[in-house]
Amino acid sequence: MNAMVIDRADRIWAAIADVPDPEIPAITLLDLGVVRDVRVTSDGAGEILITPTYTGCPATIAIHAMVRTALDDAGLGDVQIRSILSPPWTTDWISDEGRAKLRAYGIAPPERGDGRGSLKEEGPAVCPQCNSSNTVEISRFGSTPCKALWKCQDCSEPFDRFKCI
Amino acid sequence: MSDQHLQARVASIIALGDDALVLGQRIGEWCGHAPTLELDLSLANLGLDLIGQATLFLNYAGELEGQGRNGDALAFRRDVYDFRNCLLVEQPNGDFGRTIVRQLLFSAYQRLLFESLAKSADSRLAEIAAKAVKEVSYHERLAADWVVRLGDGTEESHNRAKDGLAWNWRFVDELFAVDPAEAELLTAGLMVDRNALRAPWDRIIGTVLSDATLQIPPPVRGVVGGRTGRHSEHLGHMLSEMQFLQRAYPGASW
Ligand SMILES: [Zn+2]
Numbered sequence: 157m158n159a160m161v162i163d164r165a166d167r168i169w170a171a172i173a174d175v176p177d178p179e180i181p182a183i184t185l186l187d188l189g190v191v192r193d194v195r196v197t198s199d200g201a202g203e204i205l206i207t208p209t210y211t212g213c214p215a216t217i218a219i220h221a222m223v224r225t226a227l228d229d230a231g232l233g234d235v236q237i238r239s240i241l242s243p244p245w246t247t248d249w250i251s252d253e254g255r256a257k258l259r260a261y262g263i264a265p266p267e268r269g270d271g272r273g274s275l276k277e278e279g280p281a282v283c284p285q286c287n288s289s290n291t292v293e294i295s296r297f298g299s300t301p302c303k304a305l306w307k308c309q310d311c312s313e314p315f316d317r318f319k320c321i
Numbered sequence: 322m323s324d325q326h327l328q329a330r331v332a333s334i335i336a337l338g339d340d341a342l343v344l345g346q347r348i349g350e351w352c353g354h355a356p357t358l359e360l361d362l363s364l365a366n367l368g369l370d371l372i373g374q375a376t377l378f379l380n381y382a383g384e385l386e387g388q389g390r391n392g393d394a395l396a397f398r399r400d401v402y403d404f405r406n407c408l409l410v411e412q413p414n415g416d417f418g419r420t421i422v423r424q425l426l427f428s429a430y431q432r433l434l435f436e437s438l439a440k441s442a443d444s445r446l447a448e449i450a451a452k453a454v455k456e457v458s459y460h461e462r463l464a465a466d467w468v469v470r471l472g473d474g475t476e477e478s479h480n481r482a483k484d485g486l487a488w489n490w491r492f493v494d495e496l497f498a499v500d501p502a503e504a505e506l507l508t509a510g511l512m513v514d515r516n517a518l519r520a521p522w523d524r525i526i527g528t529v530l531s532d533a534t535l536q537i538p539p540p541v542r543g544v545v546g547g548r549t550g551r552h553s554e555h556l557g558h559m560l561s562e563m564q565f566l567q568r569a570y571p572g573a574s575w
Pocket of ligand 1: 283284285286287288308309310311312313
């Protein structure tokens, strides 16, 4: 790979680095792990591969629009955005930094790995306010497809929990 | 690929999309009307997942067909006889008991179907199924929890769940019926043999119903027809509302 290609890819990554998730603006799209790759195509323009969190998530359209705007603002109007499904998004792709930001924002981050495929065994969430594990689920679906609603029995605060998928 | 083979592939993918579309639309009718706020959110999100899945299936069917129809055209500009969904998903919601029992019956079926479809020789179908199965597992769990809660609850809630089960049961056989036109697709490993899903489905439902202190209903004569376009009157009413805008203002966008 020549230096120009690397430079181009870096510019694309930099252009979208601060684009927030439209539904949880405390984290970026890169934190969320939905930007799967940046490729410099043979014509030198490049493309971004984005995967949806949920098939019906209305934020998918907003995400594409925001990435488009960020690219255009950076003078990268010729970069294409491509939607991919495989491999399917997993909450394991949320970065450590993203997890810390979620917690600070009041959302319990998803467990890693073990929660997937064994949804029945999903343990109690840790309260983002007081760190207690004495918590109960109020509603399996919350304000967005990716979150469930939980409540802390110790500090009585309700909170969102990122669903593990 | 022969024309006939292509048509069979497109039809079977449209059926997958129509099941998700019609149930998603039905579930959406609960928005603002569910028994509690939490259930309102749950059902709306669940419906949204299904509409998302329908979009992926119908867009793909349109591409494969190559007649210039996309998912929107298939959803909004087909008449009732061209829909290929099963009869279960088009039934009116009834009360919450009936709705949530239907969800359990359908989501358990859909999860088993997508787990198999994720291994399809059609890589596009496989990746849609692999994506969607994660969502459907959540639907199944939500529905199972509520069926147990209702069945093993008060006399009133038990009876509602029981009535809901009795109402929905006649539509179960159709879920597992294999269309003769799909035979070639099964041989090619493109589509799933639904018949083979019945035994594991029976086990899953049996466990949930037992936890819910509900009995598996006695065998009934199954009602079929949705897969060949012979629908109940309910689907037409639903489509008249769902398709109104594109019928009144063809091609409208915003
Ligand atoms: Zn707490």
